[in-house]
Amino acid sequence: xxxxxxxxxxxxxxxxxxxxxxxxxxxxxxxxxxxxxxxxxxxxxxxxxxxxxxxxxxxxxxxxxxxxxxxxxxxx
Ligand SMILES: [Zn+2]
Numbered sequence: 001x002x003x004x005x006x007x008x009x010x011x012x013x014x015x016x017x018x019x020x021x022x023x024x025x026x027x028x029x030x031x032x033x034x035x036x037x038x039x040x041x042x043x044x045x046x047x048x049x050x051x052x053x054x055x056x057x058x059x060x061x062x063x064x065x066x067x068x069x070x071x072x073x074x075x076x
Contacts, residue, residue, distance in 0.1 A: 006039055008032055013043050017050055 008016075008029050015021045016029045033040050 004036070004038065006032070006036065008039055010042065010046070013039070013046050014050075017043070017047055 012021065012025070012029060016026055019026075021029060033043055
């Protein structure tokens, strides 16, 4: 019986997406992701979460974009 060994931890995957891994390590992660569907799934989840987080942050920082009433009513 063969057990798949994943040389990458969740923390390392997160560091990989944050660009915080040293290049050699990032390369190893990248190569493992290309061959391992399971870690790719984990990676996709992490990626989606961090994307949601950054979108949420952008949303929170973005100033109110609604035009004031008097400008909306003005005709060109
Ligand atoms: Zn794996």
